[in-house]
Amino acid sequence: MPDVPRLLQEEGLDALEYEAVRWGPKPQISQELAQKLGTAAKENDVQLSLHGSYYINLSGKRDIVEASKRRLIASAIAADWMGAYVMVFHTGFYGRFEKDFAFKTCVDALKDVSAQMRDRGLRVKLGPETMGRKFQVGSLEEILTINQEVEDTQLVVDWAHLHALHQGSLKKTEDFRAIAEKVEQRLGTEAMKSMHCHFSKIEFNSLGEKKHHTLDEERYGPDFRMLAEVIADFQMHPTMICETPILDVDARKMKETLKQVLESRRPKS
Ligand SMILES: [Zn+2]
Numbered sequence: 001m002p003d004v005p006r007l008l009q010e011e012g013l014d015a016l017e018y019e020a021v022r023w024g025p026k027p028q029i030s031q032e033l034a035q036k037l038g039t040a041a042k043e044n045d046v047q048l049s050l051h052g053s054y055y056i057n058l059s060g061k062r063d064i065v066e067a068s069k070r071r072l073i074a075s076a077i078a079a080d081w082m083g084a085y086v087m088v089f090h091t092g093f094y095g096r097f098e099k100d101f102a103f104k105t106c107v108d109a110l111k112d113v114s115a116q117m118r119d120r121g122l123r124v125k126l127g128p129e130t131m132g133r134k135f136q137v138g139s140l141e142e143i144l145t146i147n148q149e150v151e152d153t154q155l156v157v158d159w160a161h162l163h164a165l166h167q168g169s170l171k172k173t174e175d176f177r178a179i180a181e182k183v184e185q186r187l188g189t190e191a192m193k194s195m196h197c198h199f200s201k202i203e204f205n206s207l208g209e210k211k212h213h214t215l216d217e218e219r220y221g222p223d224f225r226m227l228a229e230v231i232a233d234f235q236m237h238p239t240m241i242c243e244t245p246i247l248d249v250d251a252r253k254m255k256e257t258l259k260q261v262l263e264s265r266r267p268k269s
Contacts, residue, residue, distance in 0.1 A: 132209030
């Protein structure tokens with residue numbers, strides 16, 4: 001595994017999201033291996049992030065929330081060993097609770113996790129992600145509010161999830177631009193420019209996200225070129241994680257598309 005950053009660099013890629021998505025209440029990587037990965041990432045100029053456990057619900061009953069907090073802390077400890085800059089995670093589900101109550105439970109839990117991380121001296125940021133299904137906590141509005149109310153957070157925008165949750169809402173470049181503008185209004189210019197992004201094409205039904213698809217599948221959106229236009233317009237420098245079924249192949253395509261867009265803007269001499 002410590003070879004991965006070098007392999008990515010050879011492919012021309014410079015970001016890696018380590019998947020800790022099946023972890024329980026303890027880190028499932030040794031400190032030694034995590035540190036080796038971190039060192040290799042630094043040596044190869046690869047930006048590391050960590051995707052925390054899927055088994056988290058910060059809006060559930062009290063015992064479930066407490067167990068979820070322990071899982072987040074375990075992921076944060078390992079992320080810190082690696083030197084990952086953000087720990088991405090899914091906050092949970094509304095379940096039988098009223099939406100406002102479920103969300104408040106989540107924010108309170110995250111304030112506690114953030115305080116515990118500070119007490120332990122963990123430097124990694126909390127990165128709750130925009131979610132793609134109607135029953136999941138994590139609309140853009142909610143994620144922006146968490147970023148405003150909880151300390152040591154990093155904005156994580158999954159564009160495919162936004163597209164799926166809102167039934168195919170990202171159709172034009174303006175639709176992407178409107179989201180960047182909303183982020184800027186709420187969190188400021190630097191938070192907008194440095195957002196952590198997930199991207200893929202996506203299939204959805206009336207409840208939202210169904211399946212991630214590759215960039216070449218014409219019948220699904222959203223279109224990465226439109227996001228690339230907005231990245232160029234706003235001079236953003238996001239970390240972009242590809243989540244299609246062919247991770248590195250599509251990641252290279254995205255990088256190439258962004259390069260083309262940026263080059264087309266350069267004044268000709
Ligand atoms: Zn995710």
